[in-house]
Structure formats: structure tokens, C-alpha cells
Amino acid sequence: MSDIKVSINSLYKIFGSDAASMVGLVKEGMSKSDLLEQHGHVLGLDNVNIDVRKQQIQVIMGLSGSGKSTLIRHINRLIEPTSGSIIVDDDDILSMSPAELRDFRRSKASMVFQKFGLLPHRKVIDNVAYGLSIQGINKEEALARSNKWIESVGLTGFENHYPSQLSGGMQQRVGLARALATDADILLMDEAFSALDPLIRSDMQDVLLSLQEQLHKTIIFITHDLDEALKLGDDIAILRDGAVIQSGTAEKIILHPADDYVTDFIKDINKARVLKVSSVMSKDAAIKGPEIQDNVIIEDALQTVSQSGSNGAIIVKNGKKVGTVSLTDMIMAIARSTKNTDSDTVYR
Amino acid sequence: MSILTEFPKMGRTDLRDFKKAIDESFRDFTRNYGEAIENFFDPLLYFLIWLEKLFLNSPWPIVMASIALLVYFGSKSIKLTIGALFAFLLIGYLDMWEDTMATLAIISVATIVCISVGIPIGILMARSNRTQTVVTPILDIMQTIPSFVYLIPVVMLLGIGKVPGLLAVCIYAIPPIVRLTNLGIRLVDKDVMEASEAFGASYKQKLLDVQIPLALPNIFAGVNQTIMMALSMVVIASMIGVKGLGVPVLRAISNQYLALGVMNGLAIVVLAILFDRVSQSFGKRLQAHRESGHNV
Numbered sequence: 001m002s003d004i005k006v007s008i009n010s011l012y013k014i015f016g017s018d019a020a021s022m023v024g025l026v027k028e029g030m031s032k033s034d035l036l037e038q039h040g041h042v043l044g045l046d047n048v049n050i051d052v053r054k055q056q057i058q059v060i061m062g063l064s065g066s067g068k069s070t071l072i073r074h075i076n077r078l079i080e081p082t083s084g085s086i087i088v089d090d091d092d093i094l095s096m097s098p099a100e101l102r103d104f105r106r107s108k109a110s111m112v113f114q115k116f117g118l119l120p121h122r123k124v125i126d127n128v129a130y131g132l133s134i135q136g137i138n139k140e141e142a143l144a145r146s147n148k149w150i151e152s153v154g155l156t157g158f159e160n161h162y163p164s165q166l167s168g169g170m171q172q173r174v175g176l177a178r179a180l181a182t183d184a185d186i187l188l189m190d191e192a193f194s195a196l197d198p199l200i201r202s203d204m205q206d207v208l209l210s211l212q213e214q215l216h217k218t219i220i221f222i223t224h225d226l227d228e229a230l231k232l233g234d235d236i237a238i239l240r241d242g243a244v245i246q247s248g249t250a251e252k253i254i255l256h257p258a259d260d261y262v263t264d265f266i267k268d269i270n271k272a273r274v275l276k277v278s279s280v281m282s283k284d285a286a287i288k289g290p291e292i293q294d295n296v297i298i299e300d301a302l303q304t305v306s307q308s309g310s311n312g313a314i315i316v317k318n319g320k321k322v323g324t325v326s327l328t329d330m331i332m333a334i335a336r337s338t339k340n341t342d343s344d345t346v347y348r
Numbered sequence: 349m350s351i352l353t354e355f356p357k358m359g360r361t362d363l364r365d366f367k368k369a370i371d372e373s374f375r376d377f378t379r380n381y382g383e384a385i386e387n388f389f390d391p392l393l394y395f396l397i398w399l400e401k402l403f404l405n406s407p408w409p410i411v412m413a414s415i416a417l418l419v420y421f422g423s424k425s426i427k428l429t430i431g432a433l434f435a436f437l438l439i440g441y442l443d444m445w446e447d448t449m450a451t452l453a454i455i456s457v458a459t460i461v462c463i464s465v466g467i468p469i470g471i472l473m474a475r476s477n478r479t480q481t482v483v484t485p486i487l488d489i490m491q492t493i494p495s496f497v498y499l500i501p502v503v504m505l506l507g508i509g510k511v512p513g514l515l516a517v518c519i520y521a522i523p524p525i526v527r528l529t530n531l532g533i534r535l536v537d538k539d540v541m542e543a544s545e546a547f548g549a550s551y552k553q554k555l556l557d558v559q560i561p562l563a564l565p566n567i568f569a570g571v572n573q574t575i576m577m578a579l580s581m582v583v584i585a586s587m588i589g590v591k592g593l594g595v596p597v598l599r600a601i602s603n604q605y606l607a608l609g610v611m612n613g614l615a616i617v618v619l620a621i622l623f624d625r626v627s628q629s630f631g632k633r634l635q636a637h638r639e640s641g642h643n644v
Binding site for chain 2: 076078101102103104105106107110111113116117118119120121130131133134135178182188
């Protein structure tokens with residue numbers, strides 16, 4: 001269990017005047033709409049269990065109103081849960097005193113916001129240094145450390161601008177640098193790139209991924225965008241009406257969607273870019289072709305196979321042959337599941 | 349059915365006793381605590397007298413130069429500075445220098461008192477809804493009750509003089525700074541506050557680094573309004589012994605001296621305009637980040 005950084009256990013959040021006494025009803029299975037209709041309380045989170053692995057990017061995905069922003073705010077207790085527990089490195093967040101909690105927020109978990117949340121009256125450099133100044137680090141050192149982060153998010157030259165003078169993408173770079181500057185292990189990102197236009201968003205995703213390669217933070221990333229989830233997430237949890245309906249790797253979710261909701265969700269994505277050849281591997285010895293590593297995505301494998309002119313490929317892992325894959329299987333795997341009934345056999 | 353045509357009211361003797369009881373208990377209160385309260389305000393009185401003497405006893409060119417400097421550093425506008433100099437020269441030439449200096453002194457002290465009491469109250473109001481529900485009706489009373497009504501207890505308690513005058517001015521002038529400090533803090537962007545909270549800021553850090561700086565435009569509007577309202581109290585304050593431009597205005601009213609009234613009235617207006625322009629442009633300059641680009 002030591003590779004679990006954040007463990008969220010049977011977390012419930014109910015909004016309303018008498019939330020505590022409603023938990024029992026929800027645990028007995030009352031639905032969100034019944035709770036609202038009969039008791040006037042809103043079910044925010046419904047028995048959420050997520051284990052976030054150390055140094056991985058955990059994406060929490062859901063449409064608006066699914067409770068994902070509520071969930072991420074529980075991890076640094078910007079919102080108090082109604083019941084449940086959140087364990088970070090063996091410490092229970094929910095039993096922390098106000099002073100301990102402040103300390104936790106200052107040094108262990110920093111946050112990036114959808115609407116940036118920058119201080120409009122402070123220059124970029126002072127915004128990045130904000131977390132450090134709260135920690136009480138002296139100004140000189142704070143500025144020196146901030147400069148380093150400004151450089152790593154590519155904002156050199158803009159230190160003395162005010163946030164309002166920057167574009168949205170640049171403002172979020174400031175937000176990211178501010179969060180990284182505190183050296184917290186955990187990075188909470190609440191729809192951090194959702195307010196940006198698609199090109200800038202993709203840019204920022206690359207910035208985040210390349211920073212993560214060096215920094216190895218534990219990142220909890222909230223998004224409503226499936227492509228973003230698939231691009232960033234080591235693990236993905238899908239949230240609906242406050243409950244986790246499926247969690248696992250991107251590949252697992254695409255190959256084995258838990259229900260129609262998830263199926264519907266994933267029907268429009270480019271599977272060739274997510275699925276690896278290992279997921280459609282067979283033992284058919286008749287297939288001949290070039291050798292491909294087992295973790296290559298189908299998009300790349302298709303190209304290799306079609307260039308070689310063969311009917312499939314041989315899959316190798318750690319230098320050893322582990323199986324084969326046919327061209328047809330690969331094409332079937334990436335076909336849209338709704339239109340082709342045959343493809344069901346691939347998924348189920 | 350006399351009950352329908354005549355409103356059921358308290359008996360005449362009961363009512364008289366009721367009023368008398370209130371008057372007497374307040375008189376007792378005055379007798380017992382009047383001196384203590386007077387002593388409490390002594391430092392304020394000394395400060396006011398000192399400031400007045402400073403304005404009046406310094407040679408007028410020096411006062412003029414200091415005013416010009418203050419106006420310039422407040423507004424950074426040559427035009428406004430020249431206008432101020434010209435206005436003060438005219439005031440002096442029309443023999444209103446001494447009264448203007450006395451008014452300037454009491455307005456300055458009243459403003460300092462209002463800011464140093466009003467801003468903390470506004471901050472407390474913004475911090476808790478309960479404080480807000482208690483303080484708001486008190487502010488309503490202070491702003492709407494006719495000034496003469498609270499002049500009665502103030503004069504009973506402290507007699508005629510500068511301090512009761514100052515108090516009367518402050519009671520009338522303090523509500524805007526309290527209200528606008530409260531409003532300004534409550535209007536601070538929720539997203540910025542949440543970010544501050546998420547980074548582990550304490551209450552004090554949130555207040556000093558985020559809330560007050562972002563509430564400054566509103567706080568400045570409050571200071572500005574407070575000064576304007578203090579100036580408009582000058583005439584009433586002169587009824588209970590405050591020297592200044594209000595005294596000749598009062599004399600003009602009782603003797604129907606048109607020119608005297610208009611001249612001193614206009615001098616008050618000039619002071620008001622100067623205070624307003626200088627404090628506004630000073631407030632604007634504190635908001636450097638709002639000047640360029642698009643607001644977040």
C-alpha cells in the first residue's frame with residue numbers, strides 16, 4: 001500500500017441544512033433526485049473511493065454537476081465532507097486542526113484553478129512567490145525560487161507584468177508556476193486548462209507532461225474533456241451524480257466500459273491513439289510481419305504494418321516474442337462501437 | 349366608539365413621567381460620567397487645537413506652499429495644483445483665510461478619526477454576518493436621524509465646544525467609510541479568495557495581502573464620501589461652538605447677509621472639490637494594475 005499517496009475512502013458530501021442526518025438515507029440507497037425531492041438536500045458526493053498512486057497523474061472526469069470540483073476541494077478541505085476519510089501519507093486530513101490544515105495547504109498540496117485565481121494587484125513574479133510568502137520565506141529567497149519556476153513554465157521576460165496584461169494561457173502558466181513553487185508533493189488541478197482555447201490547452205498539457213517527467217508529483221487533475229483525460233491520465237476515474245462509476249487505466253476504460261454511460265462517453269474518441277497492441281494480441285502463429293513492442297499504440301502499429309505490406313505484426317516484450325496481432329483485429333479495435341455490432345466481441 | 353376615532357394613547361401624566369425619567373437618567377449619567385468622557389477625548393482636543401494653531405500661526409506663504417505640495421503629490425496634476433493655489437489666494441484675499449484654516453483643521457481631524465475607527469469596524473462587519481446585521485441599522489440611524497437630535501445628548505454630555513462639534517461631524521460622516529469598507533471586502537473576487545485559502549493563508553494574511561488591497565477602490569470611495577459629508581456638517585457644527593467657515597454662514601442666515609453667506613458657502617465648496625479630486629486621483633494611482641490590459 002506504500003505506493004498510494006492519497007486515499008479517499010467512502011466519502012460523502014451532502015449539501016443542505018441537516019446534511020449529517022441524511023447520510024444514512026443515502027447509504028441505504030436513496031438516489032440524488034429522491035433526496036432533493038423528499039428532503040431538499042443535494043447529494044454532492046456519493047460513496048467515493050479512490051486511491052491515488054504516488055507520482056502518477058490521476059484524472060477525475062465527469063460532466064458539469066457530476067461533483068468533480070467538489071471532490072477535489074475535499075482533498076485540501078476547502079469543502080468539509082459530510083462523512084468519510086481522506087488519508088494523505090498516513091495523515092487523516094479530516095482530523096487536522098486549523099493550524100495543521102494551513103500547514104498542509106502551504107507545504108504538501110498546492111492547487112491550480114480553472115479561473116486562475118491570480119492576485120490582480122501583484123506582478124507575475126509576486127504571484128508566483130505568493131505561496132512562499134505565506135510560508136514566511138524571506139523575500140529574496142522567494143523571488144529567486146520563483147524566478148526558477150517562471151523560467152520552467154516559459155514566462156521569462158514577463159516577471160513584471162500584471163496578470164491582466166497576459167493572455168489566458170499565460171495566466172495559467174503563472175497559476176502553474178505558483179503551485180509548483182511551494183514544492184508540494186501533491187498538485188490539485190481543478191479544470192486547470194478548461195478555460196483555454198484548444199491549441200493553448202494542448203500546449204499546456206505538453207508543458208505539464210514534460211514538467212511531470214522531471215518532477216514526479218502526485219497530480220490530481222479534474223477535467224470534463226475525455227481527450228485531455230486520456231492524454232494526461234495514468235489513471236482515470238469517471239464520476240456521475242457524485243459517484244465513481246468506473247476507475248482504472250485509459251485502456252481498461254475503453255476496452256471494458258462499465259455501463260452505457262461510459263460507452264456513450266467514449267464512443268467519439270480516437271481509440272487508435274489510446275489502445276496498445278497488447279490489448280488486441282492473439283496467439284495466431286500464422287501471422288507474420290515486423291516486430292513491434294507491446295506498448296506501442298495501434299495508430300503507430302498500423303503504420304508500421306501497412307508499410308511492411310504484411311497481414312499483421314509480431315509483438316515482443318523485453319526482447320521476447322509474446323504473441324501476434326492481425327491487421328484486421330487492429331482495425332476492428334479502433335472502429336466505432338455503436339455502428340459496428342461485430343466490434344462488441346472485441347470489447348466484451 | 350371613541351376607540352375608532354381617537355388613537356389609544358398613553359395617559360398624559362404617564363407620558364410626561366416617562367420622558368422625565370429618560371431625561372433624568374441621562375442627566376445622572378452625564379453628572380457621573382461626563383467628566384470622565386470629556387477627559388477621554390482630551391487628546392483629540394489637544395490635537396485639534398495644535399493643528400488649528402499650526403495652520404493659523406504659520407506664515408500664509410508656507411501654508412500655501414504645503415497645500416500646493418500636498419495637492420501635487422496627491423494628484424500629480426499641475427492643473428489641479430495651480431487651481432488650488434488660485435482658489436486659496438482668492439479665499440485669503442476675500443478675508444476668509446482664518447475661517448478656512450479652522451475648517452481645514454477640524455475636517456482633517458474628523459477624517460483621521462473616521463478612517464481609524466471606520467475601517468476596522470468595516471473589516472469586522474465583513475468578517476461576520478452577525479456583526480453586519482447589528483451594525484447596519486446603527487449606521488442607518490446615524491445617517492438619517494436629524495443632526496439636531498444627537499446634538500442634544502452630545503451637548504448635554506460634553507457642553508459647547510470643539511470636541512462635541514467634532515463628535516457631531518464624525519457621527520454623520522463615518523457611515524460611508526464603514527459601509528464601503530465592508531462592501532469592498534465582501535466584493536473581493538471569490539476565486540482569488542479561494543486560491544489564497546488553498547495556499548494556506550491565515551486570516552491576517554488574507555486580509556492584508558488580498559482583501560484590503562483589492563477593496564481599496566471602494567475604501568477610497570468611502571474616504572471620499574466621508575470627507576464630503578464632514579464638510580457638509582461644518583455649518584451645523586458651528587452652532588455648538590466650532591470655529592470655521594460655518595460661523596459666518598450662520599451669521600449670514602440670521603442677518604440676511606447674502607454676500608457673506610454665498611462667499612463662505614463657496615469656500616466650503618472649494619475645499620470639498622479639492623479634497624475630492626486629490627483623494628480620488630490618489631486612490632486611482634494606488635491601483636496601477638487596473639490601468640492597462642483587460643481585467644481578469
